[in-house]
Structures are given as structure tokens and as C-alpha cells.
Amino acid sequence: MSRVAIIGAHGKVAQQLMRVLYDRGDEFVGVVRNEEHADDVYRLGGEGALVDIEKAEAGELAKAIEGCDAVVFTAGAGAGSGIERKRTVDYGGSVKSQEAAAQAGVRRFVQVSAWGVDNPVDDSDPVWKAYVEAKRDADAALRESALDWTIIRPGGLTTDEGTGRVTLGDSVPRGSIAREDVATLIAVVLHEPGAIGKQWEVIGGDTPIEDAVRALVASA
Numbered sequence: 001m002s003r004v005a006i007i008g009a010h011g012k013v014a015q016q017l018m019r020v021l022y023d024r025g026d027e028f029v030g031v032v033r034n035e036e037h038a039d040d041v042y043r044l045g046g047e048g049a050l051v052d053i054e055k056a057e058a059g060e061l062a063k064a065i066e067g068c069d070a071v072v073f074t075a076g077a078g079a080g081s082g083i084e085r086k087r088t089v090d091y092g093g094s095v096k097s098q099e100a101a102a103q104a105g106v107r108r109f110v111q112v113s114a115w116g117v118d119n120p121v122d123d124s125d126p127v128w129k130a131y132v133e134a135k136r137d138a139d140a141a142l143r144e145s146a147l148d149w150t151i152i153r154p155g156g157l158t159t160d161e162g163t164g165r166v167t168l169g170d171s172v173p174r175g176s177i178a179r180e181d182v183a184t185l186i187a188v189v190l191h192e193p194g195a196i197g198k199q200w201e202v203i204g205g206d207t208p209i210e211d212a213v214r215a216l217v218a219s220a
Contacts, residue, residue: 008075
């Protein structure tokens with residue numbers, strides 16, 4: 001059993017992750033902005049922590065995640081938010097969470113990013129450009145940290161039922177993936193030391209998730 005802090009626990013990937021962790025017997029602390037969002041964490045069997053990652057200092061977040069074995073950063077500003085919140089949540093929230101993890105002595109850190117964010121981005125959509133740049137810069141900051149990191153970059157996220165099968169690699173074609181399968185992948189890499197220091201893209205596919213992770217670890 002492990003204890004996992006989930007930053008952005010009200011999000012759709014996080015909701016799936018909490019179900020997966022509960023079924024696996026892991027404990028989790030869901031970090032959310034308000035009590036209403038915390039109700040979702042309690043309902044799924046976890047412990048809620050009220051911290052606004054945009055406004056709080058890293059030390060406040062560190063206190064909320066003390067005693068955890070790992071941090072999963074799944075927070076995002078959301079599709080309806082503007083340019084500024086892409087920077088304060090998707091980038092700033094990640095960097096603050098990394099600092100909090102270091103302060104709390106939590107070395108393991110898994111970050112949910114997005115497929116293709118290192119590719120050139122079209123300037124015609126400034127909000128999308130801000131999102132891509134925020135994710136890209138958050139990943140760069142994590143890679144440069146002293147944490148035991150893994151970065152997961154899923155393709156387009158769907159509400160489909162998970163298949164338990166993926167296409168996983170350093171680079172994969174554009175595609176989509178069920179949020180449930182992303183959550184299962186996160187749970188698997190949390191318990192796989194060979195995933196530390198790895199950045200993987202993932203879409204739906206034909207390979208069972210644990211086999212896909214095992215194959216990449218073995219080939220490293």
C-alpha cells in the first residue's frame with residue numbers, strides 16, 4: 001500500500017485515478033480548491049485537503065502532502081479558462097507542487113502533461129498556444145528537478161470506458177485515449193521504479209498497460 005497526493009483531484013483524470021487507487025488498496029489525499037470539490041474525494045474513499053494552488057505558498061501545500069509516498073500532478077486550468085490561468089495553473093501550479101514535494105520530502109512525482117507539446121505551435125490560437133507552452137515549460141521544470149519524476153503525455157482524452165490497452169512510447173502517433181486508461185497507467189508507473197526519469201506519450205492501443213510499461217523499462 002502507498003499514500004498518494006493528487007493535485008487537482010476534482011479533474012476528470014484524477015477522479016478516475018482515485019477509483020483505480022482505491023481498488024488497488026492505495027490511500028490518497030485529494031488536493032482541491034474548495035469543500036464542494038472535496039466531497040468528490042471523500043465519496044471515492046480518500047482524504048481531502050483544501051489548498052488553492054494558485055494562491056497558496058508552496059509551504060502550505062507541503063503541509064497538506066506530508067507523509068505521502070508520491071505526488072501526482074493532474075491539475076489544469078480547463079478548456080474555458082483564459083491565457084493567464086494556463087500559466088498560473090498548468091505551469092505555476094506544477095512548479096509549486098514540485099517545490100512542495102521537495103519540502104515535504106516526497107521524492108516520487110508523476111505529472112500528467114499532453115501529447116506533442118514539444119512540437120511547434122500555431123500562433124493563430126493564443127489560448128491553445130498558452131496551454132501548450134505552459135505544459136511544455138512545466139515538464140522542463142520537472143525534468144530539471146531533483147525529484148524522481150515520470151511525465152505522462154496522453155493524446156486526446158475521452159470519456160470512453162477504458163480498455164486496459166495502450167500504445168506507449170517516447171513518441172507515438174496522434175490519437176486519443178480513455179481517461180480511465182490514463183489513470184491506470186499512472187497507478188502502474190507509481191509502483192515501477194524503472195519509470196523514474198522517463199517521459200512517455202500514450203494513446204489507446206493493443207498492448208496491456210502493465211506489459212507496455214514493462215517493455216519500455218526493459219528496453220531502456
